Amino acid sequence: MASITYTPSVNLSIQVCYRRNHVDTGTLILTRDWGGADIKADNILHAIVDQGILEAFVKDEMERPSPRKYIDGAPVYMSRHFGLPADFGRIVLSDFASSVRGDLKRNHDAQPNVYRSPEVMIKAAWSYPVDIWNVGAMIWDVFEGGHLFYGEDPTGKGYTTRAHLAEVVGLLGSPPLDLLERGVRSKEFFSEDGQFYYCTSTCTSESVCERETGAH
Numbered sequence: 579m580a581s582i583t584y585t586p587s588v589n590l591s592i593q594v595c596y597r598r599n600h601v602d603t604g605t606l607i608l609t610r611d612w613g614g615a616d617i618k619a620d621n622i623l624h625a626i627v628d629q630g631i632l633e634a635f636v637k638d639e640m641e642r643p644s645p646r647k648y649i650d651g652a653p654v655y656m657s658r659h660f661g662l663p664a665d666f667g668r669i670v671l672s673d674f675a676s677s678v679r680g681d682l683k684r685n686h687d688a689q690p691n692v693y694r695s696p697e698v699m700i701k702a703a704w705s706y707p708v709d710i711w712n713v714g715a716m717i718w719d720v721f722e723g724g725h726l727f728y729g730e731d732p733t734g735k736g737y738t739t740r741a742h743l744a745e746v747v748g749l750l751g752s753p754p755l756d757l758l759e760r761g762v763r764s765k766e767f768f769s770e771d772g773q774f775y776y777c778t779s780t781c782t783s784e785s786v787c788e789r790e791t792g793a794h
Contacts, residue, residue, distance in 0.1 A: 616676040617712045618690045619719065625667030631660045681705070685762060691737045692725045696746060696753045699739050700761030700768075722791055740776045743767055747774045749784060 626632065635658065645656045678684065683703035689695065695711035697704040718726040726749075729742030746753075752772045758764040768774055 616673050616690065617671065617709060617716060618693065619716065621671060621673040623670045623672055624663075625670055626663070627667040628663035628665050631663050634661055691729055691742070692727055694729075694739075694742060696743070696757065697761075699743055699763070700753070700758065701763045702757055702761040722789075726789070739763075740767055743774065744776055747777070749786065749789070 639658065644658050646653050648654070676688065678688075683705050685697075685701045685703050687701075688698050688704075689708065689712055693712045693715045695704065695708040696702075697708055715726050727742055727745045729737040729739070729745065731738040731741040752758075752768065752774055755772050758768050758772055767776065
């Protein structure tokens with residue numbers, strides 16, 4: 579499978595949005611009854627339609643064998659990269675170990691850190707919409723070459739929910755009050771009127787347009 583690094587941005591975004599409800603085309607929302615998949619670049623694959631990259635791979639290996647070493651008698655080969663295919667196959671989502679029924683709302687922790695939705699962060703009951711947030715944040719990665727949100731706490735603690743929320747608030751404003759009212763953890767981060775407690779250096783006010791670089 580070719581790496582997502584080689585995926586044309588427009589091709590990726592059109593396919594993942596258009597095909598989100600069809601399991602046979604590599605859905606991001608597994609079916610109409612399932613959601614909460616572990617959606618990240620590591621789990622998105624491309625079907626191989628250009629057989630030439632396989633033929634070139636074999637030819638290169640025959641002519642210039644990969645370096646190898648032996649550990650406990652077993653050979654370990656250095657990885658060899660596939661070439662860039664002439665044509666890209668359909669997008670396929672892999673790794674459904676974290677998928678859950680989407681028609682039953684729940685509030686357990688889910689999603690890769692940088693793609694966590696506000697519902698997940700404040701532990702409000704969530705369903706299909708968290709996958710849409712996840713996909714949107716990941717498409718930003720493809721266009722921009724970096725994450726929309728990082729969640730790195732300025733105190734040096736690494737990723738924290740409050741740092742991630744600070745970035746979201748700085749870019750999009752505070753979540754709606756009706757959402758905050760449903761969150762088990764909302765009071766840790768927001769006042770009764772929706773004001774965020776922890777505005778730090780990551781809580782800067784800027785628009786999505788101001789953040790754009792590679793999309794121009």
